[in-house]
Amino acid sequence: xxxxxxxxxxxxxxxxxxxxxxxxxxxxxxxxxxxxxxxxxxxxxxxxxxxxxxxxxxxxxxxxxxxxxxxxxxxxxxxxxxxxxxxxxxxxxxxxxxxx
Numbered sequence: 001x002x003x004x005x006x007x008x009x010x011x012x013x014x015x016x017x018x019x020x021x022x023x024x025x026x027x028x029x030x031x032x033x034x035x036x037x038x039x040x041x042x043x044x045x046x047x048x049x050x051x052x053x054x055x056x057x058x059x060x061x062x063x064x065x066x067x068x069x070x071x072x073x074x075x076x077x078x079x080x081x082x083x084x085x086x087x088x089x090x091x092x093x094x095x096x097x098x099x100x
Contacts, residue, residue: 001024001025001052002026002028002030003028003047003048003051004028004029004030005026006048010055017056023056023060023062024063025045025060025063026048026063027048027065028047029044032067033069033070042081045078045081045083046081048060061082061083061084062083062084062086063084063086065087068088
C-alpha cells in the first residue's frame with residue numbers, strides 16, 4: 001500500500017485487514033528507493049506505515065520496494081525499522097498503476 005492509496009481507499013485498507021490479510025508497505029510516494037538516502041528511505045516507509053497504523057492499529061512489517069528497485073541502503077533502513085523487504089514472483093504491473 002502506498003500512502004496515497006491508503007488515503008484514497010481507507011475502507012479498502014480496513015476491509016483487507018479485517019479479512020485477515022497481511023498489510024504490506026509499498027512506500028509513501030512510489031519512488032525509486034535506490035536513489036534515496038537512508039533517512040529518505042525511512043521517511044518513505046514510515047509515512048505509509050503511520051497512515052496504516054492510525055487507520056487500523058496494525059504495525060506493518062513487510063515492505064515491497066516500488067519497481068523492485070532496492071540496494072543495501074534501503075535494506076538497512078527497512079531492517080532498522082523492523083521491516084522485511086520482499087519481492088514477488090509474478091508481474092506486479094507496477095508500471096501500469098495510476099499512482100496518487
